Every structure is written in C-alpha cells, then in structure tokens.
Amino acid sequence: MGERIFIGVAWPYADGPLHLGHIAGAYLPPDIFARYHRTKGNEVLMVSGSDQHGTPITIKAEQEGKTPGAIAARYHQQFLDSWQKMGISFDLFTSTGTANHAEVSCDIFRTLLDKGYIYKATVSQPYCSHCQRFLPDRYVEGTCPYCSSSGTRGDQCDECGKPINTVELIDPRCRQCGTTPQFRDSEHFFLKLTAFEDRLLEWVRKQTHWRQNVRNFTMRYLEQGLKDRAITRDIAWGIPLPLDGFDGKCLYVWFEAVIGYLSATKEWAKSSGDEEGWRSFWQGEVKSYYFIGKDNILFHTIIWPAMLMGYGDFKLPYDVPANEFLTIEGRRLSTSRNWAVWLPDYLSRYDPDPLRYLFSINMPETGDSDFSWREFVRRNNDELVATYGNLVNRVLTFVYRNFDGCVPVAGEFDSRSQAVISMAETTLNTMDRLLYQCCFREAIKSAMSLAQETNRYLDEKSPWKTIKQDRQASATALYVAILVLSCLRTALYPFLPFSSQRLHKFLGFEGNVENDGWQLRFPPPGQKLLAPQPLFSKLDEGLVEEETSRLGSVHY
Numbered sequence: 001m002g003e004r005i006f007i008g009v010a011w012p013y014a015d016g017p018l019h020l021g022h023i024a025g026a027y028l029p030p031d032i033f034a035r036y037h038r039t040k041g042n043e044v045l046m047v048s049g050s051d052q053h054g055t056p057i058t059i060k061a062e063q064e065g066k067t068p069g070a071i072a073a074r075y076h077q078q079f080l081d082s083w084q085k086m087g088i089s090f091d092l093f094t095s096t097g098t099a100n101h102a103e104v105s106c107d108i109f110r111t112l113l114d115k116g117y118i119y120k121a122t123v124s125q126p127y128c129s130h131c132q133r134f135l136p137d138r139y140v141e142g143t144c145p146y147c148s149s150s151g152t153r154g155d156q157c158d159e160c161g162k163p164i165n166t167v168e169l170i171d172p173r174c175r176q177c178g179t180t181p182q183f184r185d186s187e188h189f190f191l192k193l194t195a196f197e198d199r200l201l202e203w204v205r206k207q208t209h210w211r212q213n214v215r216n217f218t219m220r221y222l223e224q225g226l227k228d229r230a231i232t233r234d235i236a237w238g239i240p241l242p243l244d245g246f247d248g249k250c251l252y253v254w255f256e257a258v259i260g261y262l263s264a265t266k267e268w269a270k271s272s273g274d275e276e277g278w279r280s281f282w283q284g285e286v287k288s289y290y291f292i293g294k295d296n297i298l299f300h301t302i303i304w305p306a307m308l309m310g311y312g313d314f315k316l317p318y319d320v321p322a323n324e325f326l327t328i329e330g331r332r333l334s335t336s337r338n339w340a341v342w343l344p345d346y347l348s349r350y351d352p353d354p355l356r357y358l359f360s361i362n363m364p365e366t367g368d369s370d371f372s373w374r375e376f377v378r379r380n381n382d383e384l385v386a387t388y389g390n391l392v393n394r395v396l397t398f399v400y401r402n403f404d405g406c407v408p409v410a411g412e413f414d415s416r417s418q419a420v421i422s423m424a425e426t427t428l429n430t431m432d433r434l435l436y437q438c439c440f441r442e443a444i445k446s447a448m449s450l451a452q453e454t455n456r457y458l459d460e461k462s463p464w465k466t467i468k469q470d471r472q473a474s475a476t477a478l479y480v481a482i483l484v485l486s487c488l489r490t491a492l493y494p495f496l497p498f499s500s501q502r503l504h505k506f507l508g509f510e511g512n513v514e515n516d517g518w519q520l521r522f523p524p525p526g527q528k529l530l531a532p533q534p535l536f537s538k539l540d541e542g543l544v545e546e547e548t549s550r551l552g553s554v555h556y
C-alpha cells in the first residue's frame with residue numbers, strides 16, 4: 001500500500017442547486033485528485049456533505065411555506081444526483097443533519113469548553129418584539145451604510161460586497177414583520193482564536209508548499225491579529241447547545257460545518273464495518289487536503305486548524321489548494337440575478353466530460369477564469385473532438401477493419417516510433433508529479449500535447465497508405481498509436497473518467513481503468529478490440545446564442 005490521502009471537500013449549502021462556479025472551484029479538482037491517487041494505488045477517502053443548517057435555508061423555507069428540513073432534503077437529493085451524473089466520486093457524501101454529526105460536534109464543543117478554548121460572554125443582539133425572538137443577521141434588513149442601497153441584509157451588502165455588522169445598518173427592520181428591532185443582551189459562546197495566534201503563525205510559515213495566494217492571504221490575516229469569534233446563535237434550526245439553560249441557542253453554522261470532515265469520516269468508518277477505521281485518516285500517517293473556493297480559505301487555514309490544535313491529537317491540513325473564482329461570460333457570477341449556469345440544467349442537455357475538460361484546461365488555479373459558451377463549444381470541437389477524439393477514432397476504426405478487430409503485431413520500432421513511445425512514458429511521469437502537486441491545468445495540457453504529437457506521427461507514417469505496400473510498417477505505426485491510446489486512457493482518466501473508461505473497453509481491456517495503475521501498459525498483440533464508436537460529438541455553434549440568452553433571464 002502506498003500513501004494514505006484524506007480529501008475534504010467544501011460542504012455545499014442545501015438551499016439551492018449547484019452551479020458551474022461550484023464545480024470549477026471546489027468539486028472537480030478533488031475528484032481529479034482522488035481518481036489520480038486511487039489509480040496510483042493509494043488509500044483515498046474523499047468526503048463531504050450538504051450543509052443543512054444556517055439562515056439561508058430557514059429563509060427559503062419560510063418563503064416556500066415548507067420546513068427547513070424539507071428544503072435541505074430536496075437539495076441534498078439533487079446534489080447526489082448531480083455528483084453521479086458529473087462523476088464526482090465521493091466515498092461518502094452525507095449531511096450536517098445526522099445524529100452522528102451532532103454528536104461529534106457537541107463532543108468538540110464540550111472538549112474545547114473544558115480546555116478553556118471556548119468561553120461565555122454577553123453580547124448585544126437584535127431582537128424583534130413583535131416576532132418575540134432574536135434575529136439572525138440575515139433576518140434584519142436596512143440601508144447599507146457604505147453604498148446606501150436599500151434592502152441590504154445584516155451580514156453583507158449584495159450591491160457593494162462589503163461585510164456588515166447588523167448594528168451598522170441604517171433604519172434596520174425585521175425581515176418578517178417590518179418592526180424596528182431593539183438590541184438586547186444575550187449570552188453566547190466564543191472560540192478563543194487569540195490563544196492560537198502564535199502556533200498558527202509558526203505553522204503557516206512552514207507551509208511553503210501551499211499555493212502562494214492561499215499562504216499569503218492567510219499570513220496577512222494572521223499578521224493583523226486574530227479576534228475571538230462567536231460560535232453560537234439565537235436560532236432554532238441547527239445543533240442545540242449540549243448544555244442546560246441555553247434553550248433556543250444553536251451552534252453557529254460555520255463552527256459545526258467544518259467539523260463535518262471528522263464526523264463524515266466516522267460515519268464512513270461505521271458504515272464500512274470498521275468503527276475505528278476513521279482513526280488512520282486523522283491520527284495515523286496521512287496527508288489531508290481540503291478543496292474549497294477562495295471565499296472559504298480562512299475557515300480551513302485558521303479556524304479549523306485552531307479547533308484541531310485545541311482538541312489535540314488530530315492531523316492538521318497538509319494542503320488547502322483553494323481555487324479562485326469563475327466568471328460567466330466576463331461577469332461576476334450572481335445567483336440572485338441568475339447570472340449563472342446551473343449544473344442540473346447543464347447535465348440535462350450535455351455530457352459531463354466536455355465540461356470537465358474545459359474546467360480542467362482552464363481551471364481557476366492561480367487567478368479567476370472565465371466560462372463562456374463559445375469557449376465551451378470551441379474547446380469541445382477543436383480539442384476534444386478534433387485532436388483527441390479524432391486520434392482515437394481514426395486509429396481504432398482503421399485497425400478494427402484491417403487487422404481482424406485485434407491489436408496488430410508490431411515490427412521493429414524506428415527512432416521516430418521510439419521517440420513517441422518515450423514521450424508517452426515521460427507524459428505519465430510528468431503528470432504524476434504535477435497531479436501530486438495539484439497542478440491540474442498543466443497536467444492535462446501535457447496529455448493533450450501527447451495526443452497532438454501522435455497525430456503528427458500518424459500523418460508522417462500514414463499507415464492507411466503504407467498498408468498496401470508494407471503491411472508490417474503500417475502495423476508498427478498503428479501499434480505505437482494504440483500504445484499511446486493506452487497511455488491516454490490512464491493519463492486522462494482523472495479528468496475525463498467517462499470517455500477514458502469507454503476507451504479502456506474499446507482497447508479490449510477488462511474492468512476499470514483505475515485498476516490498471518498509473519503506468520504505461522502495452523496492449524498485448526492479438527487482444528480483441530471492441531467495435532469503436534466516437535468518444536465525443538461535435539457541438540452545434542447555434543447553441544452559443546441559445547444558451548447565452550438564458551443567462552440573467554429565467555429565474556430558477
């Protein structure tokens with residue numbers, strides 16, 4: 001057995017469907033990474049789940065006249081469906097609504113409280129005398145103190161993007177009934193982040209392998225000095241405090257959601273029949289990776305590590321390869337303005353691999369990247385279909401027809417053929433190094449260069465012509481091409497799992513690509529091929545206009 005790799009993936013809020021920004025930012029990268037490590041024979045655990053708590057869900061429930069649980073269950077089901085269709089291969093995708101998660105969260109809360117890392121303090125909170133309850137941030141609306149836009153929520157201004165404290169809102173009102181809230185004292189618990197400042201600084205300084213944007217952002221934040229943060233809320237929907245005398249208070253969603261990584265591992269261990277099996281991913285020899293969007297960096301480089309340090313004896317993150325944002329047709333993605341492409345909508349009309357390809361080769365790893373339908377069609381038609389798909393198709397169709405549907409027997413390899421074979425070997429090695437370092441964009445480019453070079457090789461060798469006068473030369477060139485296809489099915493498997501698995505079958509291999517390992521496998525001469533079909537289809541240019549016109553119009 002090789003390495004042990006834990007992959008924690010951002011927990012999506014179960015208050016709406018997934019969009020392409022989620023996929024490019026947080027969900028495709030860990031899937032590529034997990035598939036690569038599984039192919040290497042490493043022990044991988046990839047977990048996440050839907051975040052069922054928090055006020056966005058209670059607000060949505062009130063708007064629709066449903067319970068928060070019903071809303072959360074609806075989107076949880078939709079997430080599961082999307083993962084399956086998109087090929088996001090979680091080992092467990094659970095939710096924060098389980099009894100197990102509540103139990104693990106309360107254990108962490110109690111332990112940190114006992115150790116003095118959580119303390120109680122009195123704070124002033126907005127209270128609606130008409131609704132007779134404390135109002136969470138998002139239940140208070142008013143005028144933004146920065147840009148004067150009205151209808152601004154008590155946590156953040158959608159118009160100018162600035163974070164807001166509820167007390168700063170001009171002319172605040174209860175969202176439910178319009179009453180002006182009073183500010184009343186309420187007892188809350190705080191996480192003593194200040195106690196971890198020095199240890200965090202020392203730890204982050206050593207993480208020189210992190211992406212520069214992630215490390216710099218974290219360092220800047222730490223150098224400004226940390227503040228203790230409230231971890232409880234006056235709200236009924238969530239995990240109740242495991243203490244007497246605090247009715248109507250729950251753990252703040254950001255505090256318990258990150259605990260999901262640990263609780264999900266425990267749930268996975270229980271369901272796999274080895275109740276103690278979670279320990280090796282938290283206490284043993286393991287590298288833990290957290291895949292998230294850049295808006296979540298501090299929760300994973302400061303807050304969660306602080307909680308783990310306080311609890312004691314759990315592995316801190318090894319890497320947090322956070323991605324930058326995806327823009328849509330050059331504009332910032334906005335779900336409220338429907339300037340977004342929704343994943344279920346995409347999947348109802350298109351295959352997963354073309355999108356996985358586009359996001360892999362244009363991943364927002366080091367800066368924002370843009371999605372446009374024109375680019376989607378161009379990458380599919382000019383690269384997937386014309387370069388890779390065409391290589392596969394012309395080689396397999398010709399061999400299938402002219403060599404009795406079997407892998408041909410090669411003669412001597414000349415230096416040109418040797419060069420292509422060694423490029424295939426080098427490609428796998430280069431990609432191995434890049435994937436290990438989470439450099440996905442560079443890795444897939446390397447595979448595509450091999451496909452391009454092999455097309456050139458075939459143009460030079462023209463086996464379709466030489467077959468008439470020199471069948472052996474033709475067979476040799478085609479064998480080299482088939483060997484490259486065998487290489488590409490492995491190299492592209494983490495990125496394009498559906499088409500790679502089909503290619504695996506066309507080449508006459510059994511089982512799954514993954515089980516063949518990260519190696520160049522020479523297809524045995526005489527191996528029976530499966531009747532080939534095109535791996536990808538050309539997309540009609542007309543869809544560009546049709547799809548673009550949907551943006552910003554219909555409300556999902």
Ligand SMILES: [Zn+2]
Binds near residue numbers: 131
């Ligand atoms: Zn009210």
Ligand SMILES: [Zn+2]
Binds near residue numbers: 144145146158159
């Ligand atoms: Zn504003």
